[in-house]
Amino acid sequence: NQLVVGLTGGIGSGKTAVSNRLQTLGATVIDTDEIAHSLTKAGGLAMPDIQRAFGHEALLSDGSMNRDHMRALVFKEPEQRIALEKILHPKIRQLVQQQLDAGAPLYFVLVVPLLFEKGGWGELMDEIIVVDCPVEQQVQRVIQRNGWPETQVRAVIQNQATRETRLAGATQLIQNNGDLAELVEKIDFMHQKLIKKAQK
Ligand code: ATP
Secondary structure (H helix, E strand, C coil), X not given: CCCEEEEECCCCCCHHHHHHHHHHXXXXXXXXXXXXXXXXXXXXXXXXXXXXXXXXXXXXXXXXXXXXXXXXXXXHCHXXXXXXXXXXXXXXXXXXXXXXXXXXXXXXXXXXXXXXXXXXXXXXXXXXXXXXXXXXXXXXXXXXXXXXXXXXXXXXXXXXCCHHHHHHHCCEEEECCCCHHHHHHHHHHHHHHHHHHHHC
C-alpha cells in the first residue's frame, strides 16, 4: 500500500511552494484545488450541474465558472456554498481516487487546503504535513501575491481553521517563517524522511 501524505496550511502559508518542490524531488502531487479548477473551467465536468443549480450568472461567456460571482455568493449565503460543494466534492473525490489508483513511483502528496475545515479527507492520508507560519506573514504574502486589500485577506483567514487547530492535526510540520532558501532546505529534509516511510 502506497504512502499518501496530506498537505495543508492556511492561505498564503506556502503549500504551493512545498508541493512544487516535492514534485520536483519525485513525489506524485494530487492537488484538490487544481482538480476543482479543472472541473469548473470551460467544458469542465461540473459546469452543466453548476449552470442548472445557479443559473446563467454563474458562468462567464466562455462557459467557465464566474469565480468572482460564485466567491461572493457563497461568502454571503452558506447554503449556496453547501450546494456548490455538493456538486464539486464527489467529483473531486472520484478524480483523486483515480489518480491514487494509478500509483506513484515514490509517494503521493495530496494537497487539501481546507483539510481541517472539511471532513472526509483524513482517512486517505498516512501523514499530514501542515505548512505553518505566523498570521502576519500570511497576510503580507497574500497582499503581495494577489494584490488584495488587507481586510479581504483577514476575512479569508477568519473563515479558515485556526493555526492551533491545524498544528494539533499535523503529524509533520514545516515552519515556513524564513526565506525561500530555508524553506527548500526544510522540504528536502522532509522528502528524505518521507522516502524512508514509503519504503517501510
Ligand atoms: P494559497 O492557499 O493561497 O494557495 P499557498 O499556501 O499555496 O497559498 P504559496 O502560494 O506557496 O502559498 O505562497 C504564498 C506566496 O508567498 C507566494 O507568492 C510565494 O512565492 C510566497 N512565499 C511562500 N513562502 C515564502 C518564503 N519562505 N519567503 C518568501 N516568500 C514566500
